[in-house]
Amino acid sequence: MTATSGVATGEAARAQTPQQPRRKSLHAGEGRRGLLLVTPTIILLAVVIGYPIVRGVVMSFQKDPGFNRATGTFEGGGFAGFQNYTRFLFNQCPTATGGTIKCPPGRIETLFWPSVWNTILFTVITVAIEVVLGLAFALVMNGSFRGRGLLRASVLVPWSIPTAVTAKLWFFIFAYAGIANAALHTNILWTAAEWPSRFAVIIADVWKTTPFMALLILAGLQIIPDEIYEAARVDGAGAWQRFTQITLPLVRPALMVAVLFRTLDVLRIYDLPQILTGGGGGTNGHATTTLSILVVDQIKQGFNRAAALSTMTFLLIFFVAFLFVKFLGANVIQTQQTQRGGKI
Amino acid sequence: MINRRKGVAAVAVVGAAVLLAACGGSSGSSGGGSSSQAAAGAARGPITYVQGKDNSNTVRPLLDKWNAAHPNEKVTFKEQSDQADQQHDDLVQHFQAKDPNYDVASVDVIWTAEFAAKGWLQPLEGQYAIDTAALLKPTVESATFNGKLYVAPVTSDGGLLYYRKDLVPTPPKTWDEMMTDCSIAKKNGIDCYAGQFAQYEGLTVNAAEAINTAGGKIVAADGSPTIDSPESVKGLQRLADAYKNGDIPKQAITFQEEQGRMQFEAGKLLFLRNWPYVYSLATKDATSKVKGKFAVAPLPGDSASKPGASSLGGHNAAISQYSAHKLTALDFLKFLESPDTQRFLLTQASNAPALASLYDDPALNKQFGYLSTLKTSISNAVPRPVTPFYPAVTKAIEQNSYAAIQGAKTPEQAIKDIQAAIAAQGS
Numbered sequence: 001m002t003a004t005s006g007v008a009t010g011e012a013a014r015a016q017t018p019q020q021p022r023r024k025s026l027h028a029g030e031g032r033r034g035l036l037l038v039t040p041t042i043i044l045l046a047v048v049i050g051y052p053i054v055r056g057v058v059m060s061f062q063k064d065p066g067f068n069r070a071t072g073t074f075e076g077g078g079f080a081g082f083q084n085y086t087r088f089l090f091n092q093c094p095t096a097t098g099g100t101i102k103c104p105p106g107r108i109e110t111l112f113w114p115s116v117w118n119t120i121l122f123t124v125i126t127v128a129i130e131v132v133l134g135l136a137f138a139l140v141m142n143g144s145f146r147g148r149g150l151l152r153a154s155v156l157v158p159w160s161i162p163t164a165v166t167a168k169l170w171f172f173i174f175a176y177a178g179i180a181n182a183a184l185h186t187n188i189l190w191t192a193a194e195w196p197s198r199f200a201v202i203i204a205d206v207w208k209t210t211p212f213m214a215l216l217i218l219a220g221l222q223i224i225p226d227e228i229y230e231a232a233r234v235d236g237a238g239a240w241q242r243f244t245q246i247t248l249p250l251v252r253p254a255l256m257v258a259v260l261f262r263t264l265d266v267l268r269i270y271d272l273p274q275i276l277t278g279g280g281g282g283t284n285g286h287a288t289t290t291l292s293i294l295v296v297d298q299i300k301q302g303f304n305r306a307a308a309l310s311t312m313t314f315l316l317i318f319f320v321a322f323l324f325v326k327f328l329g330a331n332v333i334q335t336q337q338t339q340r341g342g343k344i
Numbered sequence: 345m346i347n348r349r350k351g352v353a354a355v356a357v358v359g360a361a362v363l364l365a366a367c368g369g370s371s372g373s374s375g376g377g378s379s380s381q382a383a384a385g386a387a388r389g390p391i392t393y394v395q396g397k398d399n400s401n402t403v404r405p406l407l408d409k410w411n412a413a414h415p416n417e418k419v420t421f422k423e424q425s426d427q428a429d430q431q432h433d434d435l436v437q438h439f440q441a442k443d444p445n446y447d448v449a450s451v452d453v454i455w456t457a458e459f460a461a462k463g464w465l466q467p468l469e470g471q472y473a474i475d476t477a478a479l480l481k482p483t484v485e486s487a488t489f490n491g492k493l494y495v496a497p498v499t500s501d502g503g504l505l506y507y508r509k510d511l512v513p514t515p516p517k518t519w520d521e522m523m524t525d526c527s528i529a530k531k532n533g534i535d536c537y538a539g540q541f542a543q544y545e546g547l548t549v550n551a552a553e554a555i556n557t558a559g560g561k562i563v564a565a566d567g568s569p570t571i572d573s574p575e576s577v578k579g580l581q582r583l584a585d586a587y588k589n590g591d592i593p594k595q596a597i598t599f600q601e602e603q604g605r606m607q608f609e610a611g612k613l614l615f616l617r618n619w620p621y622v623y624s625l626a627t628k629d630a631t632s633k634v635k636g637k638f639a640v641a642p643l644p645g646d647s648a649s650k651p652g653a654s655s656l657g658g659h660n661a662a663i664s665q666y667s668a669h670k671l672t673a674l675d676f677l678k679f680l681e682s683p684d685t686q687r688f689l690l691t692q693a694s695n696a697p698a699l700a701s702l703y704d705d706p707a708l709n710k711q712f713g714y715l716s717t718l719k720t721s722i723s724n725a726v727p728r729p730v731t732p733f734y735p736a737v738t739k740a741i742e743q744n745s746y747a748a749i750q751g752a753k754t755p756e757q758a759i760k761d762i763q764a765a766i767a768a769q770g771s
Contacts (some may be wrong), residue, residue, distance in 0.1 A: 044491070067461060067567075067732055067733070067769075069566050069567065069568075071461055072461060072489070072490035074463075075461070076460055076461050093768045095768065098654075101768070102767075102769075104740075104761050104764035104765040104768055105743065105744060105747075105761045106739060106740030106743045106744050106761055106762055106764075106765035107736070107739075107765050107768060108736075108739065109738065174594035175598070176598055176603075177595075177604070187594075189594065189595060189598055194594075209407065223612075240593045254458045278543060280542065280543040280746075283746070283747050283750045283751075283752030284747055284752065285543040285741065285742065285743050285746040285747070286743070297735075297739065300429075300432075301733070301735050301739075310508070
């Protein structure tokens with residue numbers, strides 16, 4: 001093998017393995033049987049996933065019941081149009097007389113855009129840190145040395161602890177009288193000041209999920225054949241050149257998949273900030289409130305508005321996933337097929 | 345051909361199994377109630393009592409006692425989690441589904457208005473009336489919504505001022521006196537005062553106490569906001585000023601009940617506002633440095649003549665509108681309020697009973713040193729805003745008080761914003 005680039009190696013590998021004839025269309029009998037076998041699952045998915053989504057969207061166009069002071073009961077509801085969406089997007093609360101006013105501080109509507117901003121901030125920072133750290137861990141774990149198995153298992157420990165327990169542990173670490181302040185000789189209010197509380201959440205999240213990233217990237221690293229590195233070494237490439245010219249391009253598919261998973265996870269994050277800081281921090285008390293925390297708070301105050309918030313969260317995440325797959329090449333299925341076939 | 349028929353048959357069987365599994369589970373659980381729904385409401389029969397986690401093992405002995413006396417009207421215990429939010433959501437789910445299996449529910453005082461306004465509770469009037477004369481007045485107020493009694497008060501709770509009697513022999517009677525006593529704290533190198541100021545329900549409790557003590561009122565009887573008044577501003581200003589000049593330490597903004605208790609037990613606080621449960625822990629904890637050095641007093645008031653207005657805690661018992669055996673449920677409510685049961689709740693679980701006479705009992709006072717102070721506290725207590733929009737109202741109070749205490753906005757602005765936020769509700 002004289003190939004020194006990934007593309008050339010792939011072609012060579014493909015030439016050597018026997019090709020399966022690609023089916024352009026489903027063979028009549030097999031295709032129909034396959035469809036019938038899949039039908040129960042599709043029905044189950046439709047009931048468990050499809051129906052709630054559709055119901056949620058329908059609910060988001062209904063008004064929450066209003067309170068009738070004369071009778072002392074809740075009544076009404078009815079069609080709300082896009083009101084449940086505009087009240088969050090534009091911070092306009094409807095009044096009893098039919099107009100709208102700017103929502104007063106203390107209402108959940110005022111927290112929508114800050115939560116979106118917090119969620120995106122968490123996503124960008126945690127994923128960036130996790131990529132760097134995860135790649136570093138994966139490179140170390142990829143080497144062969146004694147105790148490699150033990151290292152790989154122990155790296156997984158933070159990931160295996162339930163998130164609620166992790167959050168509570170870090171809550172005690174970041175308490176005012178806790179270890180963090182003692183070790184750093186500081187008096188930082190980790191759960192109450194604006195940026196310290198955000199960094200508390202980021203640190204806890206990075207600690208917990210870097211192993212996950214590291215393992216996904218490790219899977220991608222292990223497929224790269226050693227011959228390429230040897231050939232590069234023979235050709236006189238330095239360590240950094242080997243890293244940027246061979247490792248990074250070849251691990252890119254697996255890396256993109258890992259980044260996609262993590263990004264979608266952090267956009268939906270609820271348990272860690274809720275238990276660690278309660279969504280609080282900063283002088284308005286909402287420096288670490290994410291979209292999911294806002295949805296749960298809204299559920300207590302009105303289901304239909306919560307459905308609208310939830311739908312907007314869903315659309316945001318869907319949009320981000322779409323961007324990833326379309327433009328950044330995070331092709332989950334292709335990567336799995338490629339890995340299974342041993343092709344690069 | 346044969347393969348295909350087998351395939352279709354297999355699919356049909358699997359599909360049927362999935363559907364049956366989905367439907368069968370739900371019909372099994374509601375089958376029990378349907379037979380007795382025929383004579384809905386007026387019948388007697390077995391009931392279910394729903395309450396959060398029974399940490400002190402009070403419910404099972406009580407139910408054993410009742411079941412022995414009423415073999416045909418047995419009570420089953422449905423135990424929920426020990427998280428208040430999860431208990432609330434569990435009740436909401438079952439009431440919304442009109443579940444006849446939840447007959448009597450233990451309802452936190454702040455949920456009463458919400459559940460009553462949604463029509464889930466049987467009003468305690470007419471044939472369901474109970475006698476409330478022997479109960480502490482504020483507990484009955486918290487059980488009333490829109491002029492009707494909806495729930496039966498069972499346990500209560502009030503805030504107490506814990507203080508270091510070795511450093512401050514006579515407890516302060518007013519807020520200003522307490523702030524003057526802070527010089528003693530400075531002299532001994534400890535912090536002066538803390539309550540619960542993290543952004544959660546406890547902050548609403550503390551802010552409401554400050555506002556109500558100064559003479560403000562958060563909502564009127566019909567739920568409309570009345571908080572915008574000079575008295576409310578005076579109350580909130582007290583907290584903001586104390587935080588600014590360090591009488592409330594900076595880290596108190598992260599305190600819930602437990603953090604404050606640990607600081608007090610470590611000897612680092614002169615005054616602590618907390619619930620009665622701290623009393624026995626501070627006396628018995630091995631790590632408590634204040635054993636025998638602390639005492640309790642009613643919350644400091646606006647003037648020496650009247651103690652501070654504590655926020656009311658506690659749980660009430662409610663009859664579900666969808667119960668099939670409401671008369672049995674009513675008798676069970678009366679059983680929960682009977683003197684024997686109330687005494688048992690106090691001695692077994694250190695709950696504050698709703699029955700007023702128990703607080704004057706000399707034997708109980710010897711056993712629970714805080715009892716008479718607690719009676720004063722509850723007698724002067726003001727319920728938190730009685731409104732069906734309690735989750736939204738408490739959020740508005742929390743967020744604005746949090747900002748005001750830290751100095752991010754003036755107390756005047758904070759009070760105005762709370763008023764506007766509550767007024768914007770209902771639409």
